[in-house]
Amino acid sequence: MIILGLILLVIGFVAHISILSTIGIILLVIGIILALLGGTGRAVGGRRHWF
Template identity: 65%
Template structure:
């Protein structure tokens, strides 16, 4: 999810498409939050680890 967000950010910046840039930011933030929760040992979506 983090990688997809970064790719969308780059495409959004290069192509000048604001919606891709916004979606990329949202995906990066959600991915980082899930990664932190998984690293702390909290079950995320019924899974012990989130990769």
């Protein structure tokens, strides 16, 4: 999710499409939050691992 967010963010900035930049930022933030929660060993959404 973090990689997809970064890709959409770059495409949005290069192509000057603001909706892609916004979606990219949202996916990036959600991905970082899930990675941090998963790294602490905390169950997220009832699942301990996301792979």
